[in-house]
Amino acid sequence: MRKKMHQTGKFFSFILLGLGCLCLISGGILIGRQMSATPKAESSAPEEVPYEQEKITDAEVTGEFYYEQLSDKEQTVYREILQGIQKNKKEIYLHCNNANTANEVFQNVLNDRPEIFWCDGNATSTEYSQSEGQSRYVVIEPNYLYEGEEKEQRNQEIESARATCLSGISDLSDEYEKIKYIYTYLIDNVDYDLDAPDNQNIYSALVGKRSVCAGYAKSCQYLLQQLGIYCIYVTGQTTDPNGGIADHAWNIVQCNGQYYYVDATWGDPIFLGEDNGYQIPNLIAYDYLCCSEKELEKTHMISTDYVYPSCQSENLNYYQLNGMYYDTYEPGILREVIDRSIESQEAYTVFKMSDDAVYQDVVDEMHETLMEEGAGYLGELYGLWQVSYSYSEEASLNKFIIYWFYE
Structure with missing residues (x-):
């Protein structure tokens, strides 16, 4: 059994204050997802593989970033996995002959679909051989957190939280104002908490109001998608002033035809407390709202597994605009x-x-x-x-x- 796991870590940001020195913790932790790929030949494999009839059409997923990175065959696997997860299928039979490929496509589905809160990101994929001369296939078994009534109840809670959040947006708001609103909303309403339950999905942030970087980034993606704004969930690493490296998740958004980075986790201020008896206000760090590669690459390194849209424009730099x-x-x-x-x-x-x-x-x-x-x-x-x-x-x-x- 082969496992893929992200390492956990922290980013420490040091701010020198005139009346003292405070050590602030910012950034996020992407808790590792475990996926196993087990190539296995089964003599008892059925002659007829029980593939489920595909009901999700290409039109329903066309335009999703990770879906568009796949070959035609992999896109078929993507749709099969998505359909199975939506139904909480214990075993999803795939037109795929490689367990590692199935795992990668499984991750693509979760990266494109932040609304899937009931799957924790873990899955086991097994390759099977049919009779001699016939194609191999893969069965993937996702690990589900919630099913049935509990899943439906939590989904209703998410829908309620979504409605509450989006009720504050005017129909006249332009794309930048909508992105800024979601960025600020998450920062104002979610606390960074390593011990938050469900912290790899949107339930933790939108309902529980406590999460880590994955929860922030997926919630940002989910809410912006609800507003019709193109948003990608991306992963990579961050560096601290001492050279330490940590896994992290953030977003790329498209605004007025240009691409920008958004990192609500790092925009979230850490409580500074009092300095010599005076309360120092918490300030949202707008440095990570619609920022460019020039700004973000000082501390962030995006994954090289995919070619992401280039974020060169600095037209929406918050400090320039204000x-x-x-x-x-x-x-x-x-x-x-x-x-x-x-x-x-x-x-x-x-x-x-x-x-x-x-x-x-x-x-x-x-x-x-x-x-x-x-x-x-x-x-x-x-x-x-x-x-x-x-x-x-x-x-x-x-x-x-x-x-x-x-x-």
Whole structure:
């Protein structure tokens, strides 16, 4: 029996705060799926293989990313597996002569179909030989988490959660606003939890409100598909500042004709707690909303098993769209931004730089003059004799944030 298993891991992101040093855990863990491929010759194999009549048509699955990567024969196997899983078939007879191929196609089905929450991703595939001169075939046995009434009950809970989520979207919203809404919704409503049950499927995130990267990414895919937005579930690895590597899952979306990466798991802020008695707000990291390869490849490495759409466009960079992006070092402009932020009593001021050089210039200027000058202006403007502030440096993202306290 041959097993394929992903390793588990964590990504640690370190943020240096002005009043101390906090260690934050972000990213996700893709718990391994176990699949076995057992080539086996059976003398008792039936003369007539009990294939189920195929009812799923090519039109029903055409356009699904992983389905489109397959040969015609593999697409037949894909449809047979999908039909069997939908019916919770214990044994699915496949027009396939290789157990490893069956396992790979099985994974393709799950990657395309986030709504399949009742199958845990494990399956055993066995090759059989018929009489001499006849073709081999494969029987795949998926491992089901839920069946019957329990499956139906959980499906209803998912449908209810879906309706609640999508009720907040206006029909007039454009594609970017819809993607941003789903990204923010998942971050606001789901907690990252390694111990969450069912954390490899959408039930954990949408109903249980606790999950890991697989739950975030599949829920993002599921909800965007409900909105008619093309979304791919992808896997790969991430690296931490110390060179550690962990398996991870995220998404590729198509928006206004361009492809972008979306990683709601890494967009989810980790609770910072208090710093010297002051509550530091949790900020959603929009660095992973509709971002480009240039941005994501600093920390993510996508699987090379497939050729994925290229994500080159930076047109939807959140910080560019919201006036927080700087591609040149101009201290005067930075000071104006700080002053306007303080005048509006904003809790924080965000600076996102285009590259490492601009980032370092900005960080140096912040420490030398700008933060102290900003604090002085805050005290003068609001009549405070003592002013407190904090800051975070996120070098991997070229991002600097100042937190202002007005009391």
